[in-house]
Each structure stands twice: as C-alpha cells, then as structure tokens.
Amino acid sequence: MMLSKTSKRNIALFAAAFILCGVLHVILWGVDFTYTFSQLFMSILTLLWVLTVQKRVTDARLRKLLLWIAVLMILFYVLQIMKYRLFYGFTSVQRYLWYAYYIPVMAISLLCFYLALYIYRPKEKPLPAVSYLPIVIGVLLALGVLTNDLHFLAFHFPSGILSDGVGHRNGPLFFLFAFGFLVLFILSYWIILRKCRRTIRGKLRFLPVLPLIAETVYCVLYLLDTAPRVNGIILWNGGEFFGFCMIAFLEACIIVGMIPANKNYEKLFFATRLPAVILDSKGSVVYQTAETEYPFPESDDVKVMRHPISGGSAEWMVDLKQVRSLNQQLEDATAQMEARNAYLAEENRIKQEKAEVETRSRLYDRISGLLKPKLDQIEALLDSPEGDPDRQLAKAAVLTAYIKRRSNLELLIAERLDVDELTAAVAESLEYMRLCGVNTAVSSFGAGTFPSEMVIAAYEHIEAIAEESLDTLSDMIVTVRAEGKELIVRMMLKADDFVYAANGQWHDGSSFSRKVVITKDKQDMMILLTFTEGGEQS
Known part of the structure; x- marks a missing residue:
C-alpha cells in the first residue's frame, strides 16, 4: 500500500501546522491577549481535521465516535482558555474549570476504547454487555473529581486554602482516575495495533505506532521537565502534544484503511479508461486519466462534455463513433428480429391453417363415412324404377334432412350439446316426413346440455324408428324432455304392421346409458327412450 498524493499532502x-503552533507559542509568549494562543490554535486545527473526517469516513459508527472525540478535545482546550484567560483571578471558578478538565479526558479515553472495539466489527454484531462497564466506572471517577470539595479524595490542599491547583497534593481518587485513564488508552492502542498487525501488510502497518512512540517520549520528557524549550519556553504544553498525537494516531488508522474512508480518488481517476480531465478555476489540468491527450480533438465523431465542480470543472470525451456503431448494430439486430418474427408469425399462420384444413378433412371424411349408407339409400331410391316417383322423392327428402342435421351436429365439434339442438333436428326431420303423408308434431320441455354423443344417439334412435315405419306410418308425435342428467324422448306413433326389436337396455362403455321401452296397442305405439349421463343403469 502506497501513500497517495492527497495523504502525503495532508x-x-x-x-507543519503543529510545528507552527509551537513556534508561535514561543514567539507570542508574554504578548498581551495571546497567553492561550496555543489552545486556540489547536482547537481550530482539530476543528479543521474533524470537518474532513465528516466527509471522508464512511462507517457511520466510527465517524460518530471520531466526531465526539474531536468535540471533547476542543472542549478540553476551551476549558483551558476559560480558566487561564476568561476567568483569570476568579479562584473558585478556575478550580471548578480545573476539575472539569477530567470530564473530556475520561470521555476521550472511553471513546477511543469503543472505537478500537468497533473497528472491523460487523454492524449486526453488538458489543457484549460487559464492555459497557468502563462507562459506569468512568462516570463515577469523573463525578468523584467534580465533587472533590466535598471529600478531597482527588486533591487536597495542605495550606487549608482552596486554590485553582497551586499548592495541591494528589489524593487516592486522582491516582485511581489516572490508572483508569491509562488502562483505557493502553487497551485501546493495544487492540488497534493488534488488529493492524493482523490485517495490514507492508511498511504502512507501522504508521499508527509512530504517534504512540512520540506521545510516550514527550510524556516522559514533560514529566522530567526536560521537554524541548526555546529560550526557556516550552514548545508545546502536555495537552496540546497529547491532542496532536491523538489526531495523528486516528489519521494513521484512516490512512492504512482500518477506518474506512473515501481516499485514493486520484489513483482511481487515473486508472479510468474514459478520456477525462479535472481542471482548476484557471483551466489548468489538475488530474487526468491515463493516455488522455488534452485539449481533446473535436470532430463529428467526438463530443466534449463539460460539468462544473467545486474549484473548477470536469471535462470528458465521448466517442460518438462507437455510439453510432452500436446504434447501427442495434438497428440491424432489430430488423433481423422483426424479419424473423414476421417469418415465425407467417409460419405459425400456415401451420394453423394446415391444421384447420386437416381437421376439416378428417371431419368431412368422418361425416362421409357415417352418412354413406344414407347416401346409398337416396341413390337407390332415385334410381329404382319401381314404386311411385313422388313417394320415392319424399323418402329421399326425409333422408336428406337427416343427412343435413346429422352433419350439423358433427360440425359443432363440442363436448356437450344443448337439448335445443336435438329439438331443432327432430323438428326438421318430422317436417319432411309430412311429404310422405305423416301427421307430425314435436314439443320440448326443460333445458340443459348433455354429452354430444348422447344427443346424437337420441337423434339417431328417433330417425331409425321413423325410417323403419315410414311406409305404414300415419301419425307421429315426439316429446323431448331434459331432467337433470336424463334426456327423455317420448314417441307416439300410429302405423300398420310395425315391429321394433330394440326393446331393452344397452351400455356401450360410453359416457351414457340408453334404455328403450315400447308399449303397443294394435296400431298405436308408444316408445320411451331414456338416456342417462354418466353411464349409470336406470
């Protein structure tokens, strides 16, 4: 992993800003209104840093912790400014401001501890309950320092005079507070450095160690009163150096990638294959992608796009030749698909017509086969030299009516037929029977649909009975009744010398059963045809 230009610059x-803080601290030493200049400078520097954190860090949990750490560091500096400048001479106020130092100090150590725990921790995996115990301890220790005037366990004053820190001695609560503070920071650094060693490769994994070493060395020097001085004036106070090292340590975690952040944009932009540049406000090139020639050549096949951005503008080149080529390919592919779709549609139409023709042919062949005996009878009647021609022609008309109606029932191609279709077919057949001198009548009761083969069978029975007795038949009345699953045909005939041998019951394994009952009294005859749907015996 290499440091980007932006990281090196930051x-x-x-x-440089921190060195400038130390230099100005020495230069402005003793100048009016500049006694707390270093705290003010570090507050501004921390504020500028946290503003970049707000934009860069992508993990909401870590970003929130970093923001609060920065806010508490600024609070620490502000409390110092208030103590040493704004309320200088107000001993009681200065003492409580001094006590208040320990609130941000403890809070920063706690936030660093939880920051270390949340690094690389999945969002859906919460912290264990025991990890919140340091918050309770930290709050109790901070409250103990704030209430020192009640018990003097943190600081006590041998002179008996409550001061703002001059002439005091540290009590057991102070050492307990310092121990908790150091333990939290040591744990935080240890957890982060341990995670860094496991996940980061290369020389940059040692980057977070450098601020820790600097802070440790300066702390030892500061406690031994041997910190760097110029003309007897210390360059940085302990608080400012601690704040600088804290920011440096957190920034190092961002640079090495332990804290997810938006970075290395220039590398990403340079690796982009799109011809593009980023210009400053003066039009000078700041960044450009690889193999980009600027200014861009302008032609009919090239279009230069521009878009304003903060501090300048972005320009990129669009190769219209590729776009036009793709559009042409798309048009060609569309035309091919349309032609293929038209071909498939025509092929499907031809197949459909062919299937319809084949179906009609099979149907006509079936009808021809079924009706061929009737056609042969008509031909025999018309060719026979014997008998009355008018009588023969009337019989042929009856057969023709049957052929017509039987064909219609077959052409309906339906699984079920309405009882009205049977009534209409019987009515037309009886009408032509009147040409043979037969008095006929037909009536219908009820409504419903029945299997087509059942309706056709009923019509064939009626036709067979009529044809068998046509020579001696004088009267014929047909009644059709639909009752549930039963289709009942009642025929009343008057004929001489009529014999019908179909008195019985049949079930041919089809979807219905048939039953014929004949009652005869001299010339009067009643035939009852019962057709039951479902093939049940009746």
Missing part, C-alpha cells in the same frame, strides 16, 4: 500540512 500529513505534511498537519505536521
């Missing part, structure tokens, strides 16, 4: 600017 590190250099931050280090």
Whole structure:
C-alpha cells in the first residue's frame, strides 16, 4: 500500500501546522491577549481535521465516535482558555474549570476504547454487555473529581486554602482516575495495533505506532521537565502534544484503511479508461486519466462534455463513433428480429391453417363415412324404377334432412350439446316426413346440455324408428324432455304392421346409458327412450 498524493499532502500540512503552533507559542509568549494562543490554535486545527473526517469516513459508527472525540478535545482546550484567560483571578471558578478538565479526558479515553472495539466489527454484531462497564466506572471517577470539595479524595490542599491547583497534593481518587485513564488508552492502542498487525501488510502497518512512540517520549520528557524549550519556553504544553498525537494516531488508522474512508480518488481517476480531465478555476489540468491527450480533438465523431465542480470543472470525451456503431448494430439486430418474427408469425399462420384444413378433412371424411349408407339409400331410391316417383322423392327428402342435421351436429365439434339442438333436428326431420303423408308434431320441455354423443344417439334412435315405419306410418308425435342428467324422448306413433326389436337396455362403455321401452296397442305405439349421463343403469 502506497501513500497517495492527497495523504502525503495532508500529513505534511498537519505536521507543519503543529510545528507552527509551537513556534508561535514561543514567539507570542508574554504578548498581551495571546497567553492561550496555543489552545486556540489547536482547537481550530482539530476543528479543521474533524470537518474532513465528516466527509471522508464512511462507517457511520466510527465517524460518530471520531466526531465526539474531536468535540471533547476542543472542549478540553476551551476549558483551558476559560480558566487561564476568561476567568483569570476568579479562584473558585478556575478550580471548578480545573476539575472539569477530567470530564473530556475520561470521555476521550472511553471513546477511543469503543472505537478500537468497533473497528472491523460487523454492524449486526453488538458489543457484549460487559464492555459497557468502563462507562459506569468512568462516570463515577469523573463525578468523584467534580465533587472533590466535598471529600478531597482527588486533591487536597495542605495550606487549608482552596486554590485553582497551586499548592495541591494528589489524593487516592486522582491516582485511581489516572490508572483508569491509562488502562483505557493502553487497551485501546493495544487492540488497534493488534488488529493492524493482523490485517495490514507492508511498511504502512507501522504508521499508527509512530504517534504512540512520540506521545510516550514527550510524556516522559514533560514529566522530567526536560521537554524541548526555546529560550526557556516550552514548545508545546502536555495537552496540546497529547491532542496532536491523538489526531495523528486516528489519521494513521484512516490512512492504512482500518477506518474506512473515501481516499485514493486520484489513483482511481487515473486508472479510468474514459478520456477525462479535472481542471482548476484557471483551466489548468489538475488530474487526468491515463493516455488522455488534452485539449481533446473535436470532430463529428467526438463530443466534449463539460460539468462544473467545486474549484473548477470536469471535462470528458465521448466517442460518438462507437455510439453510432452500436446504434447501427442495434438497428440491424432489430430488423433481423422483426424479419424473423414476421417469418415465425407467417409460419405459425400456415401451420394453423394446415391444421384447420386437416381437421376439416378428417371431419368431412368422418361425416362421409357415417352418412354413406344414407347416401346409398337416396341413390337407390332415385334410381329404382319401381314404386311411385313422388313417394320415392319424399323418402329421399326425409333422408336428406337427416343427412343435413346429422352433419350439423358433427360440425359443432363440442363436448356437450344443448337439448335445443336435438329439438331443432327432430323438428326438421318430422317436417319432411309430412311429404310422405305423416301427421307430425314435436314439443320440448326443460333445458340443459348433455354429452354430444348422447344427443346424437337420441337423434339417431328417433330417425331409425321413423325410417323403419315410414311406409305404414300415419301419425307421429315426439316429446323431448331434459331432467337433470336424463334426456327423455317420448314417441307416439300410429302405423300398420310395425315391429321394433330394440326393446331393452344397452351400455356401450360410453359416457351414457340408453334404455328403450315400447308399449303397443294394435296400431298405436308408444316408445320411451331414456338416456342417462354418466353411464349409470336406470
């Protein structure tokens, strides 16, 4: 992992600003209104850093912790400014401001501890309940320092005079507070450095160690009163150096990738294959992608796009030749698909017509086969030299009516037929029977649909009975009744010398059963045809 230009620049600017803080602290020493200049400078520097954190860090949990750490560091500096400048001379106020130092100090150590725990921790995996115990301890220790005037366990004053920190001695609560503070920071650094060693490769994995070493060395020097001085004036107070090292340590975690952040944009932009540049407000190139020639050539096949951005603009080149080529390919593919779709549609139409023709042919062949005996009878009647021609022609008309109606029932191609279709077929057949001198009548009761083969069988029975007795038949009345699953045909005939041998019951394994009952009294005859749907015996 290599440091980007932006990271190097930020590190250099931050280090230069901190050195400038130490130099100005020495230069402005003793100048009016500048006694707390270093705290003010570090507050501004921390604020500028946290503003970049707000934009860069992508993990909401870590970003929130970093923001609060920065806010507490600024609060620490502000409390110092208030104590040493704004309320200078107000001993009681200065003492409580001094006590208040320990609130941000403890809070920063707690936030760093939880920051270390949340690094690389999945969002859906919460912290264990025991990890919140340091918050309770930290709050109790901070409250103990704030209430020192009640028990003097943190600080006590041998002179008996409550001061703002001059002439005091540290009590057991202070050492307990310092121990908790150090333990939290040591744990935080240890957890982060341990995770860094496991996940980060290369020389940059040692980057977070450098601020820790600097802070440790300066702390030892500061406690031994041997910190760097110029003309007897210390360069940085302990609080400012601690704040600088804290920011440097957190920034190092961002740079090495332990804290997810938006970075290395220039590398990503350079690796982009799209011809593009980023210009400053003066039009100078700041960044450009690989193999980009600027200014872009302008032609009919090239279009230069521009878009304003903060501090300048972005320009990129669009190769219209590729776009036009793709559009042409798309048009060709569309035309091919349309032609293929038209071909498939025509092929399907031809197949459908062919299937319809084949179906009609099979149907006509079936009808021809079924009605061929009737056609042969008509031909025999018309060709026979014997008998009355008018009588023969009337019989042929009856057969023709049957052929017509039987064909219609077959052409309906339906699984079920309405009882009205049977009534209409019987009515037409009886009408032609009148040409043979037969008095006929037909009536219908009820409504419903029945299997087509059942309706056709009923019509064939009626036709067979009529044809068998046509020569001696004088009267014929047909009644059709639909009752549930039963289709009942009642025929009343008057004929001489009529014999019908179909008195009985049949079930041919089809979807219905048939039953014929004949009652005869001299010339009067009643035939009852019962057709039951479902093939049940009746």
